[in-house]
Amino acid sequence: MAERVPFVTHQTFIGGRWRDAASGQRLPLLNPSDGSALAEIARGSADEVDAAVRAAQAARDGEWGRLTAAERGRALMAMGRKVLERADELARLEALDVGKPLRQGRADALALARYLEFYGGAADKIGGETIPYLNGYTALTWREPHGVTGHVVPWNYPMQIIGRSVGAALAMGNACVLKPAEEACLTALAIGRIADDCGLPAGALNIVPGLGEEAGAALSAHPGVQHLSFTGSVATGRLVQAAAARNTVPVTLELGGKSPQIVFADADLDAALPYLVNAGIQNAGQTCSAGSRILVERSRFDEVVQRLAQRVRALKAGPALADLDLGPLISQRQHGIVSRYLDLARDGGLAIAAQGEIVADAPAGGFYARPTLLAGVTPDHALAQEEIFGPVQVAIAFDDEADAIRIANGTPYGLVAGVWTRDGSRALRMARALRCGQVFVNNYGAGGGVELPFGGVGASGHGREKGFEALYGFSALKTVAILHG
Ligand code: NAD
Numbered sequence: 114m115a116e117r118v119p120f121v122t123h124q125t126f127i128g129g130r131w132r133d134a135a136s137g138q139r140l141p142l143l144n145p146s147d148g149s150a151l152a153e154i155a156r157g158s159a160d161e162v163d164a165a166v167r168a169a170q171a172a173r174d175g176e177w178g179r180l181t182a183a184e185r186g187r188a189l190m191a192m193g194r195k196v197l198e199r200a201d202e203l204a205r206l207e208a209l210d211v212g213k214p215l216r217q218g219r220a221d222a223l224a225l226a227r228y229l230e231f232y233g234g235a236a237d238k239i240g241g242e243t244i245p246y247l248n249g250y251t252a253l254t255w256r257e258p259h260g261v262t263g264h265v266v267p268w269n270y271p272m273q274i275i276g277r278s279v280g281a282a283l284a285m286g287n288a289c290v291l292k293p294a295e296e297a298c299l300t301a302l303a304i305g306r307i308a309d310d311c312g313l314p315a316g317a318l319n320i321v322p323g324l325g326e327e328a329g330a331a332l333s334a335h336p337g338v339q340h341l342s343f344t345g346s347v348a349t350g351r352l353v354q355a356a357a358a359r360n361t362v363p364v365t366l367e368l369g370g371k372s373p374q375i376v377f378a379d380a381d382l383d384a385a386l387p388y389l390v391n392a393g394i395q396n397a398g399q400t401c402s403a404g405s406r407i408l409v410e411r412s413r414f415d416e417v418v419q420r421l422a423q424r425v426r427a428l429k430a431g432p433a434l435a436d437l438d439l440g441p442l443i444s445q446r447q448h449g450i451v452s453r454y455l456d457l458a459r460d461g462g463l464a465i466a467a468q469g470e471i472v473a474d475a476p477a478g479g480f481y482a483r484p485t486l487l488a489g490v491t492p493d494h495a496l497a498q499e500e501i502f503g504p505v506q507v508a509i510a511f512d513d514e515a516d517a518i519r520i521a522n523g524t525p526y527g528l529v530a531g532v533w534t535r536d537g538s539r540a541l542r543m544a545r546a547l548r549c550g551q552v553f554v555n556n557y558g559a560g561g562g563v564e565l566p567f568g569g570v571g572a573s574g575h576g577r578e579k580g581f582e583a584l585y586g587f588s589a590l591k592t593v594a595i596l597h598g
Contacts, residue, residue, distance in 0.1 A: 114142060115132060115520055116149075116209050116213065117443050117575060118149060118152045118209075119196040120302070120303070120306060121200065122153060122154055122299060123140070123153045123154055123155050123320075124155055124302075125155050125161050125321050125322065126237055126302070126305035126309070126554075127161065127165045127304070127319050127321070128164070128165075128167075128168030128172075128315050128316045128318060128319065129168075129314075129315025129453065130315075131305075133155060134155040134156055134157050134158060135158070135160050136160075136321075137162065138155075139154060139155060139156055140153065140155075140156050140295055140323070140324070141153055141155050141176070141298070142210065142298070143444070143502070144210075144212075145211070145212030145433070145440070145441040145442065145443050145444065145479060145480050146209070146211055146212055146434070146440060146441055146475075146479045147237065147432065147476035147478045147479050148445075148476070148480065149482070150481060151299075151441075152299060152300075154295070154298055154322040154323075155321075155322050155323065156322075156323055156324065156327070156389065157290035157292075157321035157324050157327070157328040157329075157415075158323065158328065158331070159327070159328075159415075161321045161323070162290065162292075162328055162331040162332045163331070163335065164323050164576075164584040165319035165320075165321050165332075166261055166279070166290055166319075166337040166338060166568075167291045167316070167334075167337070167425075168288075168316040168317055168319050169261040169289065169290050169337075169540060170261055170288070170337060171316050172284075172288040172314055172315060172316030172317045173258070173260055173287075173288045175314070175316070176314040176394075177286075177288055177293065177313075177314040180314070181237070182236045182272040182286070182288075183409060183472050185233075185236045185283065185284060185286060185328045186232075186236030186237050186336050187254070188233070188283075188311065188312070188313055188314075189229045189230075189251075189256045189284060190233035190234065190476040191229075191285060192228040192229045192233075192308060192311045192313065193225075193226045193227075193229030193233060194305075194306075195307045195310060195311055196225050197223075197224060197226045198222060198318035198582070199222075199231060199303075199307070200219060200304075201222075202220070202371060202457075203218070203222040203272065204216075204218035204219035204221070204226070205297045205351055205434070206216065206218075206300050206303060206480045207271065207272055207297075207299075207300050207474075207483065208245065208440070209299070209433060209434070210268075210271075210297040210298070210299040210300065210399070211262050211268060211269065211271070211297045211433075211440075211443060212321060212433050212440040212441040212442065212443060212479075213365050213396050213433055214433060214436045214437060214438070214439065214440050215434055217396060221270060221271075221272040221273050221300075224261055224272065224275075224276060224531065224561075224563060225272040225275070225304070226334075226356070227529040227563045228273070228276030228277050228281075228563055229276060229280050230437075231543075231563050232279070232281050232283070232284035232503070233284065233357055234279040235284055235581060235584060236284040239256055239285070239581075239584050239585075239588070240256075240404040241254035241255035241256060241590070242591075247373070248596045249596055250594055250596050250597070251594075251595045251597060252592065252593065252594045252595070253592075253593050253595075254590050254591065254592050254593070255283065255590075255591055255593075256584075256585070256588040256591075257281075257333045257588060257590075257591055258282075258285045258286035258587070258588055258589075259285075259339040259340040259362075259485070259530075259587065259588065259589055260288070260339040260340075261289075261290065261337055261338050261339055261340075262282040262288070262337040262338065262339065262340045262341070262587060263290050263292070263333065263335065263340070263341045263342070264279055264282070264289055264290065264291045264292065264333075264342045264519055265292045265325075265332060265341070265342070265343045265344070265345065265349075265353065266278070266291065266293055266294060266301070266344050266345075267294050267346075268294035268295075268296040268443055269396055269399045269400065269443070270299045270396070270400070271293060271294070271301050273289065273300060273498055273522065274344050274374060275293075275300075275301055275466040275597075277563070277567075277578045277579050277583065278344070278578055278583070279291060279304075279394040279514065281584055281586070281587050281588040282296050282554065283284055283313075283339065285584055285587075285588040286341075286484070286496055287340070287587055288316055288318075288319075289317070289330055289335070290319045290320075290321065290338065291318065291319065291320045291321070292320075292321055292322070292323065292325075292328050292329050293590065294445055295322065295323075295324050295325065296443050297595075298322050299441065301322070302306075302527070304318075304320075307544075309327055311398055311536045316508075321544065327342055327351075329353075330352070332351045332564045333352070333356035333357065334356040334359050335360075335504065336446055338362060339362055340362055340363050340364070341356075341364040341365070342364075342365045342378045342486045342576075342578070342587075343359050343364060343365065343366050344347045344401075345367075346369060347369055347572050350366040350368045350574060353366070354366060354510075355397060363576075363586075364576070365568070365574070365576030365577075365578060365586055366430055366575055366576060367401065367567075367568060367574050367576075367578060368401070368527060368528075368569060368573050369500040369526060369528070369572070369573060369574060370401050370402055370403070370405075370500060370526045370528030370569065370573050371403050371405055371406060371498065371500050371524045372402055372405060372526070372549070373404070373406045373407075373495075373521040373526050373530050373531070373532055373547075374392060374404040374406070374407050374408065374410050374530070375511075375530065375531065375532050375533065375543065375558060376389070376390070376407065376408065376410065376453045376461040376532035376533045377410050377517075377536070377537060377539065378410040378412045378413045379534055380533035380534055380535065381533070381535065381555070382413075382416075382417065382420065384533075385419055385446070385555075386403070386529070386556065388556060388557045389407055389421060389557075390421060390424045390425060390428075390506075391506075392531065392557045393405055393407075393484070393504060393506035393583075394428060394438060394439045394469075394484050394504045395420060396439075397439045397440055398439075398451075398484075398501065398503045398504035398505060399443060399447070399502050399503065399505065399507075401528060401573075402528050402529040402558075403502075403521065404529075404531055404557055405501065405505070405507065405542070406520075407499070407505055407506055407507070407509070408506055408509050408510075408511050408517055408520055409509070409510055409511070410510075410511060410512075410513075410517075411510040411511065412514055414508070414510040416508070417468050417470050417508070418486070418488045418508050421464045421466070421467070421486055422486055423467075424470060425466070425467040425468065425484055425485070425486045426467045426468070426472070427441045427502065427587075428469030428484045429469060429472050429502075430469060430470070430471045430472065430476045430481050430482065430483065431471065431474065432475060432476065433480075437471070438469070439469075439504055441475075441479045441480040441564055442481070442482055443480065444480060446484060447480065447503065447581040448480040448481075448550055449561075450501070450502065451501060451502070451503030451505065451587060452482070453492030453494075454496060454499075454501045454503070454505060455485060455505065457496065458485075458487055458490075458496055458510040461494070461592050463488075463491050463494075463496070464488050465485060465487060466486040466487060466508065466557060467485070467486045468483045468484065468485045468486075469483055469484040470483060471483055471505075476596050482503050482504055482505075483504075484504035484522065485497055485504065485505045486506050486507075487505065487506070487507045487508065488496050488507075488508045490508070490509055491509075492509055492520045492523055493523070494507075497509060498524050498525075512543065514543070518547065520545045520547075521547055522546075522547065522548045524572075525571055526549075526571055526572045527548045527550065527551055527569050527570035527571040527572075528549055528551070528569040528572045528573040529549055529552075529553070529557075529558075529560075530549045530551070530552050530563065530573075531553045531554075531556070532544065532547075533554075533555055534553060534554075534555075540554045541555060547568065548570060549573070550567060550568045550569045550570060551565065551566075551567060560577065562580075563579060564580050565579055565580050566578075566579055566580040566581070567579040567580070
């Protein structure tokens with residue numbers, strides 16, 4: 114299945130110009146559905162990062178920095194319209210590059226358009242306040258861009274993550290340097306082309322593909338960057354935060370999770386079951402907010418596991434463009450990680466309650482994993498504690514509300530949680546007690562909600578993106594006190 118990508122992919126986008134990396138070096142991108150070569154990308158280095166930061170600074174000092182908030186908003190909305198026009202093409206690119214089912218690629222393209230519309234519309238609606246102060250004074254605040262913002266993003270939802278972080282940063286008037294992931298960055302480059310086509314002023318958005326330890330580390334450490342937005346693993350997040358600390362700049366960390374979906378005995382199971390499974394297999398489980406732990410009140414545990422198992426057995430994994438329930442994992446490496454967790458389950462004698470299938474005609478070179486439900490896992494087991502980042506869910510029984518809270522809060526992570534109950538008071542008590550950044554009651558929104566502030570606590574990170582909250586994060590508040598008598 115040799116696929117053609119409809120544009121040149123091996124260049125960086127710096128200061129409005131497409132150019133090769135100075136070293137001429139490139140990195141291969143593989144198609145996860147069959148392991149074939151999909152494209153080559155530039156191997157950007159510290160030199161390209163430095164050029165990109167300078168271009169961004171020049172944009173801030175130049176045309177981009179002179180635009181009014183309304184003009185910036187219009188520019189973002191123009192990009193949003195272009196994304197909608199090209200949604201099918203972007204969906205296909207994302208599906209090929211990440212290995213996700215085509216309809217998920219389409220959902221991601223539409224989410225990108227929504228982010229650009231939302232932040233485009235919000236750009237001129239963020240003001241400050243006047244503050245009652247001493248007699249004879251007028252005190253007021255306004256919001257200013259940080260300046261140059263660095264954005265390091267992972268491979269699992271490139272369009273959504275770029276939309277939410279770059280979209281918000283541009284809306285507030287920052288100029289951005291984006292370092293997409295080396296495993297998947299075709300839609301990041303496509304977004305650069307859309308910005309170019311829409312006439313976004315040169316240098317407002319710069320893109321430097323490359324390796325994390327090279328381009329990513331150089332961007333995180335660059336003294337010309339005034340704010341860092343990092344989405345990825347905990348280990349890398351710590352490195353980025355340390356680099357930010359050396360330059361005393363703020364950093365938003367959107368890291369991993371081991372999010373619980375908590376099912377009480379009074380839950381509407383017919384409504385819950387599709388969510389419970391989908392939150393675990395969406396994007397082949399490679400979702401930061403995957404609902405990977407299913408906590409069920411003991412009196413209905415066996416029934417829920419049995420009904421979940423029925424659904425899991427019916428799941429089919431196959432090539433992205435076949436648009437089945439799930440596609441392959443991103444890489445051979447990720448496949449190895451998921452396989453090791455399944456070996457751990459087998460070696461520990463854990464019950465595999467159900468597995469879905471890999472379709473017979475899935476190409477042998479693809480990185481497929483069978484969706485798997487494990488039952489009878491103790492809350493402190495590695496499989497119930499660690500982020501697997503694959504289509505593996507564990508079911509755990511709990512006794513009462515207090516027990517559910519203890520188990521739910523009992524990992525280092527705290528990103529998202531779901532609560533299923535018909536008892537409104539209990540839903541509110543749970544929402545208050547859960548240690549995480551988002552709680553969904555009688556639904557689950559893995560990745561969703563352009564309007565909803567998103568981010569974690571603990572090992573899941575800090576800072577918030579999405580919604581209006583992101584606009585505060587991507588700006589600095591200035592207070593002005595005027596003595597006029
Ligand atoms: P990763 O940390 O390996 O890579 C993420 C990005 O960081 C990539 O662009 C990579 O090139 C770059 N990078 C790697 N080393 C770097 C370094 N030394 N300095 C600077 N940048 C570096 O993460 P991953 O394995 O690609 O992504 C999966 C992780 O991301 C999971 O833990 C997942 O939960 C998390 N994630 C979180 C969110 C969220 O919003 N909270 C969203 C998606 C993914």
